[in-house]
Every structure is written in structure tokens, then in C-alpha cells.
Amino acid sequence: MSMTPSGDFRTSYAADMTIFPTRNSRLALLIGLAVLLCAPLVLGRYELSLMIQIGFLGIAALGLNILVGFTGQISIGHAAFFGFGAFASAWLVEHGVPVPLAIPLAGVATALVGLVFGLPAARLKGLYLAIATLAAQFILEDFFARARWFTGGVAGRITEPFTLLGLRFDHDETYFYVVVFWVVVMFVAAANLMRSRDGRALVAVRDHYLSAELMGINLAYYRTLSFGIASFYAGVGGALYAHYLLFVSVEAFNILFSIQFLAMVIIGGLGSVMGSLMGAAFMVLMPELVQSAAQALEGGAIDRALSLGASINFLREMAIGAAIILFLIFEPDGLARRWRLMKAYWKLYPYSH
Amino acid sequence: QAPYPIGHIADYSGATSDVGVPYGRGVQDALAWVNANRRIGGRTMNVMTMDYGYQAQRAIAQYQAWMSRERPVAIQGWGTADTEALTTFVTRDRVPYISGSYSAALTDPTGRAPRAEKAAPFNFFYGPSYSDSLRAMLIWAQQDWRARGQTGRPRYVHMGANHPYPNSPKAAGEALATELGFDVIPAIQFALTPGDYTAQCLTLKNQGANYAYLGNTAGSNISVLRACQTVGVQVQFLGNVWGMDENAMKAAGAAANGVVFPVRTSAVWGQDAPGMANIRAISRISDQAGTAYRPVHYLAGVCAAMLMVEAMETAAERGQVNGVSIRDGFYTRQNWVPNGFDGVCAPSNFTAEDHRGTLSVALYRAVVNGDTTQGSVDDLMRAGTMRLEPVTTINLDRRRDWLGW
Amino acid sequence: MLQVNNIEVVYNDVILVLRGLSLEVPKGRIVALLGANGAGKSTTLKAISGLLKTEEGEVTRGEIRFAGDRIDGIDPHLIVRRGIFQVMEGRRIISDMTSIENLRLGAFTRSDGEVKRDIEMVFEYFPRLKERTGLAGYLSGGEQQMLAIGRALMARPKLILMDEPSMGLSPLLVKEVFSIIRRLNRDLGITILLVEQNARMALSVADYGYVMEQGKVVLDGTASALMDNEDVKEFYLGGHGTERKSFRDIKSYKRRKRWL
Amino acid sequence: MSLRFGGVRALTDVSFEVRRGEVFSIIGPNGAGKTSMVNCISGRYRPTEGRISFDGQDITRLPPSRRAPLGIGRTFQNLALFGHMTVLDNIMVGRHHLLKSGFLRGMVYWLGGAQTEEIAHRREVEDIIDFLEIQHIRKEPAGTLSYGLRKRVELARAIALKPRLILLDEPMAGMNLEEKEDMARFILELNQEWGMTVLMIEHDMGVVMDISSRVMVLDFGKKIADGTPDEVLAHPQVRRAYLGEDLDESVEAAA
Amino acid sequence: MEWALLLQLVLNGLIVGALYGVVAMSFVLIYKASQVVNFAQGEFMLIGAWVCWWLLTKWQLPFWIGFPVCLAFMTIFGVIVQVVVLRPLIGEPVISVIMATVGLSIFFQALMKWMFGVFAQPFPPIFPAERLSLFGLQIQSVYLLSLALSAVIMLGFWWFFTFSKHGLAMRATAFDQQVAQSLGVSVPKVFAMSWAISAVVSAVAGVVVGVVSGVSSGLSFYGIKVFPAVILGGLDSIVGGMLGGLIVGVLENLAQYVDAQWLNWGNMTNIAPFYALVLILLIKPYGLFGTKNIERV
Ligand SMILES: Nc1ncnc2c1ncn2[C@@H]1O[C@H](COP(=O)(O)OP(=O)(O)OP(=O)(O)O)[C@@H](O)[C@H]1O
Ligand SMILES: Nc1ncnc2c1ncn2[C@@H]1O[C@H](COP(=O)(O)OP(=O)(O)OP(=O)(O)O)[C@@H](O)[C@H]1O
């Protein structure tokens, strides 16, 4: 049973260019998907809610990864676009658009906004661009707080649950499927993008924009495009968030959240499609784990011995900060690389080393 | 018998932790004290405290976790953003939610009040809403203006960040100010974080405001107070309930002198009242030595927790303890003071149509007369360098057109 | 002076590039290291200078000795302080500084007051650099190469590792560079390990030479012995004797000689 | 054409013409402006004065990315590969302007025809890979290759553009004799079999003499000579400025 | 138009701007050595402020002793941070290092709250006269200290980067760590130096802010607030950082004026610098004084 081919046996270019290289890996994928679809039957609401969060955050993180990892443009304003998607979807639903349609439309609307804010990207480079996106973050946040007609102002906006053909997807067990659907669609689309013309162009722009330009790649177009695509993903993720929480408030989309997106992407692995999902999982699960560790400690022997008391909360925050740092030190290339190495290990098993 | 699961969402480490810590500790200590000293229908409570760091997302995730595992029968909550976000959920799941947010939007259980935006049938809090507190302060301000023998129209300005919590009473305040004959100056904004607010103070001075409402929490209010003191602004500041307390007075020093703000309890730490003995006992839960000074928020936290406990006791007496029966427990008493907390917790009245627990607002004045930089709050209070001076108590009419905003 | 004993180098924990390479550079001599593209010449130099670390490479076996002390595993800046200076492949000048600043940086490890004089010395060797006062990044390829060599001189090292110093230089300058190499060796007594593709030039200045292939030394000998070696003649010097073979006449199919 | 950077006159009034189907070489001392000239042709720099036309079309002000579709490809003096992409992808980037499916069709890969298109182009790219004998490194990230191999991949990428004019900036730098022979063979084959016009900068006089049809010499940004290799070689100014006094020795040395 | 008010606002802007400039310069310093933008700069300010506060109140040290001790502590602190966190990341992509500084910021934010509590604390008065009058504007006297210090710091940096060989080494390290190493520069040492200096400089700013409006964890927000200043001036320009700070300071105050007089949007003070930032970047993509990257193929 191997997930990656152990030799070059491919006979056609199509086979060489597929995303899933062996039959077994395709099989594993199908089984995995089937297991995933059964999840609501066995898992509790808590586990499902974590998975749902991983889902919509993962989609948005993937968008950011396309921007940062593939095109090499750092953005510190992703949460604002995520928020825009959330508000846009809520607003559309308020104006009579059914939720299933509002989600992709919100994505498109966010993409348009992203394009506007992406325009400076054609001229700016590196950290200058990063800080310009920081400006986008604050400007959009200010806009959210001000535009009552759109966002409900600072009080936020309540929105409707996802309904399709009369079915309400308003519980974790049901909404889970909505999120899984979008995750699959968005991730497959990204994987496809990366192995076709425009995806390669994005990476080329990242690696060496001067020579990319001479290869006939229009820098301004692709730099802006990658903002558009990233914002589209953020918008869809945000819309899914909106119809999950059923309440959208400007407070959520602050700079801290933007930085968390960045952390997801880096922890998951820059330039790795699946890494985005892994990074999102890491950022969602880690605080939960630390939290449950803290709860387990609370009142326990260690707690009393060290008289931790209220400080456990600070220890938790510190643990999160430390986890990010340790992660970067010991796994600087992200979870995706660890995953690849693990696969490589199994490929050779039992003859590794 | 299994203990009742109780959720407790607190901010011990986030942006509002300066007030979140004393309030949350008050809630936690009170519930622990109840567990140790008296049972609810023979059962204890399993209090699950969660520090969400003032991040609404985390609160919601935790809420989901609880609802799928422990299913708390009631929840003690905190901030405005997360409480408003959870309103839909607690309504759906029928869980009474006692918040630290006093947003007036949470006070209309039916959603039918003229200016209400939504129904919040399971939301409760102890004390007057932000809007009602501000209304009371405005009424006092008008009296004060006359008492000082001033003529002409006093000028009122709302100050704070553009954020649900400072904004919550803005409309209510400006409406009443106009009604009372104030000149309402356009609101002045300043962020929720400390910073240089000299520009705002210069504006304030320039516009000649007489009364200014400070809508933020202590951290940034201090910056404003100090900046305004530096540039020499002559204005009467009206603090909000989370915006001023003993710790803020110490930090702001002389700049805090004279700020008027609402206090939710009938007595503050160190004063005598029949209920104080119990408060001291509760305080000892997290402070064995019994030496800590407890700010006003701690007492408010205790009262909020005790309301919930007694509502649960009522539910237990009537049979089942669940979300709906606890909610109904809030409606059974008139002028409700938790047993054993007389003279500390102010009387509350909740009805199925109106969750404004109290309309009586006690106003205090912060008095600082000396250097606050050395010594603890406790020392300073004891030495009299800082004092909380009762000003007056304003009893508002239970006007239906003031419900829900 | 420098001994490399049987070293193995691995990149990224998996890619084995050097497989038991040994060589020796005696004090005061010029030693040439020849080899095809990808043979591992640059890797060898980086292993000596310690710069492998920054590329996730590692010496996994064998040892490198300089003046009797082991230097494998030491941080690169300490190796520089011991007197080994590498002129890296591809020039690698600091493009957002001026030439003079680049030269001053070359003298980073020195603390004597003669830096100014040495800068003048470098300008004597490469007068062109003096005229270009702008940022080094705007220099032409060849000018940058001159700057890189000049920078090495500024460090006054005992041993210079040169990675393809003649690359991209005009014939005139190639000659000049090699004559400078000779002069450095003769006048200042600097020992030089020279990696070169221009085998003829390299062997003409070197005392001794090594030929590498796929991470191993396959042939070594005195420079004159190598010059006379048939294989070296055919694959590195081109043609037999004096008659040069025209590039136009090369057939599509060629005999490929590999020592391994 | 002239080009100035602030006070530096990189090129002064240089005019020349490359005819279809020839191998045209530019030589000159370091810093003479050779690379700058190529940069002007490929659009990296915009000449301060003068005009460049390609196939009768004025391309002086055309943005660089629009020149690839016209049929101008190039390699770089200081390598400019996409370091984190595989060799294959690097070369596929060269096909950019020939591929039609944009990001939307790319995302739905199987439906919009992107797949068929990719496969068709992949086939041609494989031909190039075979031609340059780099099959074994097809899937390696370009950044980890040795210098010589990278040069070859760069060439492959330039060929993938299907250029009519290919600009090579020191293609032989850093190669040993054997590899130079290979490279020379590739260039000639490109020129003769693939029908590309070649404009080459090279310092190796042996190569220049042997394979170019015409040579231009620049010095201090000025053209000092042009003509057939032999004519240029005989030019006294060239010998002084570029080759050094003794001709035979320098040709020998360069080989 | 109210000229007196306007004048006061501009004056205040310059004074506060100088403080922003100090923080901006400490950003620039780290950037110049490692191309890293330090998101924990605000926390460095906070740590400096808390430590100084602690020395002055718990140990009752006079300011003129406590302050230098605090700066000495920050030097060591900067080095420790570098050794523990940043040294292992040498050679990793810049973005990873930037992320690590985010981790640092989360870590120290919590640590400070744990150690010093969540309540704002006042600084003991350090000047006999807490306020003085400047052209009709009352300002805290400590701001003058910050003005003087910022001038000194700026000159110091300028000399360091243009004339000292360690300054050159720092720039070389930022450009290409491998090359710097090959020149004999110890990259870890250069980083340690830059982090130590940066920590000290931000501590100075932290103390000033602390004296003016008390020490509390929200103080670290200055770290983010200063970004427009850093970028306006150009990431790698010391002078630019200072100037950017001044511009942002004045801009904030003028925005407040415009807002209060005409717009009444409320939030202009905070947002105006960001609008200005975007505008300036569109005209000058490397800020006012930043050096353009060299693009040569
Ligand atoms: N950082 C790296 N990671 C992985 N492999 C590498 C790395 N650097 C070099 N290699 C591999 O090591 C081998 C030897 O490379 P090296 O650069 O030493 O060759 P070289 O002899 O200097 O060749 P050239 O003459 O082309 O410069 C090559 O196959 C190359 O692909
Ligand atoms: N972008 C630029 N800005 C300023 N000066 C430049 C720029 N590009 C090139 N120059 C200058 O123009 C001159 C010509 O440079 P160019 O790279 O064209 O030389 P070259 O003939 O290719 O030399 P080499 O053979 O050494 O590569 C050089 O002196 C160089 O410093």
C-alpha cells in the first residue's frame, strides 16, 4: 500500500501531471472523503464545530497562501477581506438572495474589493506592500464600523442559516456538509490552478519577477489577479463563517485575526495547498488543546503546588506564543513538509535508512 | 447527584482584562462559595471557567463545545460583542446568559419595544444598563449645572471608540441630553488603547464642553484624563461603569479627581453593610489572608452570580432545573436582593416583558488627593488618598420607550 | 596547509554530493581544482569555508584541517578569522553598497589602520572600479567580478578559495586576473585554491591540480603532468597539441569520457 | 540608440542590424554595455534615445511582457531561474504566451480544456528537454542545480518561448571545454535546424570566432567595429581594448 | 479656522511624532540588519516601561539610576531574545522570522500581564515640574526628554550606519547572510547587536509613554501604530523613520482638527495616517527615503 509511486512508471503525460499519483492514493482519498462524510454521525458537536472552523478558515488561509506562498506578496489584511465576505453575504441574504447563492456572490464581491486594494500591488514590493495591506486592514475596519447600511455598524448584523430546497443547515451536523462541499471545491480548484498556466505564472512572479516579465508574464496583471483570487477565497470563507455563526460583527476582523491567517499559512507551509488546511487546523486546535490542558491542570496537583490559580490563563497565552515560535524553529518549512517527509518515509518502509 | 454544569466566559487576559479580572473573580469566588456553603436543591455546581481573551470567536467555539458535551444550564458571560453574538444561540438553546455587558439591547425579552432591534429572552445582567446609567448621569448633570448656579445651556459630548460597547448608550444619551436642554456637541472618538489623546482634549477644550461621557474601558480613559489634565480642560467627566474604578483612579492619579460614575452595588469594599460579611467570606476563597482590596467590579460579579444561584434555587424548588425554569426563576421576586447580601447588592426586578433589572443608579465621585504612584490600591484607599464619594442616587422611570436602547 | 580528508557532503539530509573527497593545498602554492558542471567543486569550497551550513549542507564524514587544526563544523566567520577567504561563485557583491563600502567590508575582520591603503592597492589592480562610484549593484558583470576579488584581497587572508574567478571576464581581463593571482601568490605569499573552468589558464598558474568527477577526485598530479595527460587534453584543454578544434565541427554525437 | 543612467553613459549612439537566420555576437570589455544592449532589446531598459525595431515593428516602447509573444526570448548573465519551481515548470513558464487557458479554466482543469492544452504543450517541452539532454533533472527544483545545468535550463526556457530571435547573455560562462562544445552544438542546431536567429554575448573568443556569422564590438558604450569574425579580429582597436596585444595567445587562453 | 488651536495641534503632533520616530527607528534598525519587521516592538516598549516602573516604585530608585539600569536590562534582554528565538531561525525565510516575532508578541503580552497584573499603573513623577508651557501649549515635560533623546539616537544611528564597520556589516547581513558570513561577519552577533539596540531604543519610548499615560498592556499598540511612520519614511532609512514619525504625529492631530471641525466621522485620527500611507506609496513605492531595490539582470 503506497501513497506515492516508488518509481517512474507513468506512461502518459496526463498521468504524470495528475494531482494524485497512484491508484492507492486516489482510493485513500475516496475513503477519506467517505469517512469525512460520516463524521457527523459519530462525532459530537464540539468536534464538528472545530472541523467546521478549520474548514472555513482553511479556505481563507488557502487564499492567503495563493497570495503569500505562491505569488510572494505578504498581506496583513486578510481578515478584513474575510470580514468583507461575511458582511457581503449577510447583506445579500438580507436583500433576498438565497444563502447558497450568496456565498459565492460574496466571494465575487470580495474579489472585486480585493482587486481595488490589490492595485498598489502592481507597484509595491515586499514589506512595503505588506504594510499597504495593513492600511487596507484599518481602512476596511473603519468602513465596517461606519457603513451601517452594509454591516449594521458596530453593533453587527444577524444573518440567516443556510437553507437549500427547504432544508435548514443550521446545526453543526448539517452545516458540516456545506463546509466540506466548499472545502473540496476550493481546494481542488486551487490545486488545479497551480498546475496550469496562470498558477505557474504566479509562482514565476514570486521567484523572479524580472525574468517572469521577459517570459511574457504581465506583472501588474498577475500581482493584482492574485489579490483578486486571494480575496475570493477569503470572501467565501467569510461567508461560510457568517452563516455558521449567524452573527457578524466588525470586532472579529481585527489585525490579530489577520496575523492568525498569516500564521496558518506559514505553519501549514508556504506554497502548499494542503498545508493551508493543516495550518488552519493547527491554529484552531492548538488553543483548544492548551485550553484543555489548562483545565486538566486547574485544581490539580501541579496547580496547587505552583499555586497557578489565575495565572493559568496567562500561561495558556504564553504557550500559544511559544508554540508558534517553537514550531517555526523546529519546522520552519511547515506542516506540509513534515507530511511529505512522512509520506516519503512510508514509501520506503521498511527500508528507510 | 451530578452537579449542575455552569459556563463562565471571562476575560482574564484580553483587552478588557483590567475590569474582567475583578468581575470574573467575583463570579468565580461566589459560585465556589455557594458550592462550599449551600447547595442548590442538594446539588453543587460544576463551574467551567473559560478565559476567552476578549475574542468573540473563542467564546462562540467554547459555547458550542459546552452545548455538545456538558450542556450548561446557565452561563455567566462577559463582553458586548460576544454576548450579542451569542444571543441568537442562547435563545435557540434556551440557556439563561448573565453577561457583563450591560448593553440596553439585551434588556428586551420580547423584541416588541418601540426602539428594540431584537428579542433577547434569555439575556440578563445585574445592574443598570449602559444607557440607563448615562441617562441617570445626565439627569444629575442637569441638577449639578443648576446647583452650581450656571446659566445657559450646558454642553454635552459623548467620547469613546467606535465600538459596540462605548457606542451602546450613545444614542440614548444624546437623545436625553437634547431633551434635557443640553447642547449636544458631535461625539469625539478615541481608541480603546492607551495613546496620545492631546488632540481630542484640545478639541474638547476648544468646543467648550461642560459634561463629557467617557465610553471606553479604564486603560484608554486614563490616557484621556491625563491628557486633558495636561492641557487644562475644564470639564466634568462622566465615567461609565467599566471605565472608572479604584485601579483606574490609581493609574490616572489626580487626573481622575472628580469623575462621576455609576456604582452598581449599594456599598463598596471597606464600607459597612449587613451583606459585607458574606462578601468578605467569598473574597477569602481566592485570598486566604483576607487582605486583598476588592474593586467595585468584584462586588458586582458576586451579585450577578448570586442572582443566578437564587434563580436556580427557585427552579429547583419548583422541580426541574433547566434553562427555561432558571429564566422563570428570575421573574419570581420583587425588589430582589440575594439572600445574605443586603446592603451590598442593589434590588432587581425582572419581568417577562422587561429585563431592566434596576433603574436606580447610584452615582459616585472619584476623589484623589495626593500621589497615587506609591503603594497599593488598598493602602491608598485606607489612607484616604483615594476615596469613592457617594454623590446621589437617581431613580429613573421605567419608561417603555426607553426599553431596549 | 589545508588538508581535506575523505569528506562526504550531504545536502538537505538526503542529497549526497561529495563522496570521499580528499585533497591537499600546500602552503604558498596554487592548487587548481577542475571538473565538470555539477561535479561538486563549489561544494568542496563551501565545505572548507563553512558556508555549507547556510545551504542546509553538512559534512557528514571525513575531516578538514587548516594549519593542523580541524575546521570542519566551525562557523564560517571564525574560519575567515583563521585566514581562509572564499570568493564565491557568481560574484555576490553587496549590490546596495558602493564599491568602497564593499571593499571596507572585505576588511571586516581586520582591525589595523591600513584599510585605506589596501583600498588604493585594489584600485591599482582594478582601475575601473575607481571610476564607478555608484552602487555596486549597477556594475557590469565583469566589474562585479573584479570587486569580488578585490574584496578578498582586503581581508589579507592566508588562503584564498576562488570559485571561477575568470567567469564572465573579457579575455584581456582573464589574463589580468590570472596574472594577479600569480602576483598575489608570489608577492604576498597567499596560498590559493582555484576552481576554474578555464583549465588551460588555471593549470598555467597552478603548481598542482585535481580533477573531480561526481564528488570524487579522479585524477591529480602536478600541473605540467596534467597538461600532458591525454584525457585532460581532450576534455579540458581542447584538441591535441597546438591545433585547436573548431566549435563548428563538433558532431552531434560525441564520445564521452567518464572516469567513473 | 543611446542609454544613460544618471551620469553613466552605458550606450552611446550604437546602431546595428541583425539579419534573419544569422548568429550575431556582441563582444567587448567588461562594462562596455553589452548586457545593457540586450536589456534594451528585451525591454528591461528603455533607451534614452533611439529606436529599436523588430521585423519592421517599432518595439522601443513596448512593455517587456509584450515582447515574448512577438518572438524575442533570452537568457541571463546572472542566472534568473525560478528557483523553487521544478525544471519542467520553469520550461513550461516559457510557454506562457502560447497557452490560452486563464485562471478560471485552469481551476476547472478537466472541463475547460486546460488539461488538453497542458498535455499538448508538455509534449513539445519534452522535446526541448530531450534536445538539451536534461531529462534526468526534469523534476528537480531549479534552485538546487549546479551552475552549468542551470544555464542549460535557462536556455531550455528561452527556447520554449518559440522565439524567432533568441538573446543569449554569456551562455558559456562557467563551463568547461566539453560543456562549451555541447552548448555550441545546441546554439548551432537552434540556428540551423530550429531556424532561430541568435544574438549572443560571449567572452570566449574561440566560440565567437567559430560560430558567429557577424560580430559587433562595443567599448565604453560605443561601437568600435563590426563585421565578420575575421575582420573584427583584425581591427587594431579591438585588439588593444579587448583582446590584449597578443592575439594568438588570447585566443588560446580563452579556449 | 482657529489658528491657535491649529498651532497647538501641530506642535503636539511634532512632539508626539518625535516619539513615534523613536519607535520607528528601532524598527528600521532591525530591518536594516535582517530585513525583518518586528511585530513584537510594541511589547519591547511595554517590557521597558514595566521594568522601569518596577525599579522606580518597588525598589524606589531615583529615575536617573533606575532608567539606565532598565536600559541595561533591555540590552541583555534583546540579546537573550535573539539567542533563544532568532538565532535558530537564521537562514530561514524572512517571513518565518516575522512570524516568530508575532509569536514573541503574544508570548510577552501574556507574560507581562502575568508578572505585572492587568491594571494600568502610574509612573512616579520624574521631573519636578510635570508640565511646562510651550507656545501656549501645555505639555508633559517628559516629552522634552523624548525629543532630546530622539535627536541623539538619530544622530547615533546615522553615524553607525555610514561610518562604523559594524554598521556596514549589519547592512551586508541584511542583504545576504551567506555573503556576510563569507566576509567574516558573525551573523548571530550582528543580529544580537541590532536586537539589543532596538530593545533599548524602544524601551526609551516605552518609558516616555508610560510616564505620560501610565503603564498598561495596551501600550504595546504603539508597535502597530508606528507602521505608517516606518513605511512613510522608508523601511531602511533612519532619517526617514524619524521624519515619518513626525509626519504621522502631525497628520493625526490635523486629522482630528478636520474631523472635529467639519467631518465628524470620529475616527479620522487613527485612519488618516493609513490613507496617507497608501497615497504616498502610490507615488513613491519605497517611501520618502527608502532605497529602491536594485533590479539588474
Ligand atoms: N543547496 C543545494 N541543495 C541541494 N543540492 C545542491 C545544492 N547545491 C548544490 N547541489 C548539488 O550538488 C551538486 C554539486 O554542485 P556544485 O555547485 O558543487 O557543482 P560545481 O562543481 O561547482 O558545478 P559548476 O561548475 O556548474 O559550478 C550538484 O548536483 C547540485 O545539484
Ligand atoms: N541599471 C543600471 N543603473 C546604472 N548603471 C548601470 C545599470 N545597468 C548598467 N549600468 C552601467 O552600464 C555599464 C554597462 O553595463 P553592462 O552590464 O551592459 O556591461 P557588459 O558589457 O554586459 O559587461 P560584462 O561583460 O562585464 O557583463 C556599466 O558600467 C554599468 O555600471
Ligand SMILES: [Mg+2]
Ligand atoms: Mg560551481
Ligand SMILES: [Mg+2]
Ligand atoms: Mg554583461
